[in-house]
Amino acid sequence: MKIVIVIGARPTFIDLAPIIHHLKDRSELLIYNTGQHYDREMADIFIEQLDIPAPYRNLDSKSGTHAQQTSRIMVRCEEALLEDKPDMIIVKGDTNSALGAALAAAKLKIPVIHIEAGCRSFDKTLPEEINRVIITHISTLHFPPTTNCKVNLLNEGIKDADIGIIGHPVIDSINLLVDRISNKRYNNYYYVTIHRDFNTDNKDRLRYILSSLNKIAENRDIIFPIHPRTKKRIEEHGLNELLSNIIIKPPVDYITSLSLIKHAYAIITDSGGLTKEACILGTPLITLRPNTEWIETLQGYANQLAFADGNNILDCIKNLDEHYEEAKASMQALNIFGQIGISRHIVDNILEYK
Numbered sequence: 001m002k003i004v005i006v007i008g009a010r011p012t013f014i015d016l017a018p019i020i021h022h023l024k025d026r027s028e029l030l031i032y033n034t035g036q037h038y039d040r041e042m043a044d045i046f047i048e049q050l051d052i053p054a055p056y057r058n059l060d061s062k063s064g065t066h067a068q069q070t071s072r073i074m075v076r077c078e079e080a081l082l083e084d085k086p087d088m089i090i091v092k093g094d095t096n097s098a099l100g101a102a103l104a105a106a107k108l109k110i111p112v113i114h115i116e117a118g119c120r121s122f123d124k125t126l127p128e129e130i131n132r133v134i135i136t137h138i139s140t141l142h143f144p145p146t147t148n149c150k151v152n153l154l155n156e157g158i159k160d161a162d163i164g165i166i167g168h169p170v171i172d173s174i175n176l177l178v179d180r181i182s183n184k185r186y187n188n189y190y191y192v193t194i195h196r197d198f199n200t201d202n203k204d205r206l207r208y209i210l211s212s213l214n215k216i217a218e219n220r221d222i223i224f225p226i227h228p229r230t231k232k233r234i235e236e237h238g239l240n241e242l243l244s245n246i247i248i249k250p251p252v253d254y255i256t257s258l259s260l261i262k263h264a265y266a267i268i269t270d271s272g273g274l275t276k277e278a279c280i281l282g283t284p285l286i287t288l289r290p291n292t293e294w295i296e297t298l299q300g301y302a303n304q305l306a307f308a309d310g311n312n313i314l315d316c317i318k319n320l321d322e323h324y325e326e327a328k329a330s331m332q333a334l335n336i337f338g339q340i341g342i343s344r345h346i347v348d349n350i351l352e353y354k
């Protein structure tokens with residue numbers, strides 16, 4: 001079986017590494033790296049830490065508007081797929097890399113396997129929501145990370161027979177590095193990440209977030225590795241002075257990120273990936289969005305939506321302080337992404353699928 005697997009943006013390196021490890025011994029595996037993320041700290045460091053083999057093709061698509069980035073990935077994938085003629089292609093999640101590759105493959109009648117299928121925020125203002133909905137409807141086999149994601153797929157008319165085992169390969173990515181996660185027990189800090197366009201591109205929203213963080217930092221450290229998009233916008237909007245109380249870092253590698261998650265008092269983020277990892281490692285969360293794909297986490301203060309109606313960031317912090325033990329226990333009790341070893345089962349399903 002000749003299989004193409006598509007990586008290229010930071011979360012695809014993380015989540016697909018264990019699938020790649022299992023598939024490379026059991027199929028002829030061709031890795032395409034779209035190059036959506038290209039800085040060493042956004043790409044290579046993850047490839048190295050997760051021991052991903054050198055890609056068969058580098059498509060070098062880089063940044064641009066959504067249409068520019070997605071269409072470049074489509075065109076370059078189509079050329080590569082026409083030459084390589086795989087039996088199937090695997091994409092993960094909701095990035096422009098996944099959409100561009102899936103569209104190119106589907107139109108060449110190459111079956112598309114979708115990992116992390118059925119996540120929905122039901123918010124079409126998010127580019128990721130548009131991407132994931134389209135990918136669902138051009139894919140042939142779907143792997144939902146949670147039971148709720150499977151329900152979403154069934155509700156959109158996907159047949160049960162075309163849905164694989166439930167679970168998320170990130171469980172195995174974390175397990176791969178578990179021995180290297182720091183045991184240092186400094187936990188009096190918030191770990192913060194922000195990169196979604198609706199938070200970074202609107203000056204008032206970004207100013208509100210940064211001034212709230214600055215206030216929070218009076219009582220507890222804020223460790224904030226800055227995504228390139230966010231760094232650019234803070235400079236463009238002239239908001240640098242709002243970072244004065246905050247511990248700013250360049251984007252961190254995966255082992256450091258997992259260590260920061262594990263030992264944080266709590267996480268403040270707009271990242272879906274970090275939400276999954278916080279849930280698996282049992283750390284409470286404040287989400288800088290009005291909604292989340294991981295609705296199971298919205299219980300017992302485990303995860304609060306800072307931009308849902310009537311909420312604000314400082315109220316969420318106050319709630320968390322008042323209910324901290326409940327929040328931590330609720331997050332630790334959640335077990336929604338399956339068990340260690342899920343990636344091998346996903347690969348079994350893929351290789352058995354007719």
Ligand code: UD1
Binds near residue numbers: 010037069196272
């Ligand atoms: C993308 C994904 C998002 C995922 C995130 C993780 C889409 C639509 N979004 O968002 O779902 O959560 O990756 O990081 O695919 N840049 C650099 N260096 C890099 C990469 C990007 O400077 O190595 C800059 C680019 O110039 C660009 C900006 O960061 O302006 C955004 O990058 P892009 O890949 O378009 O989207 P992300 O915001 O990273």
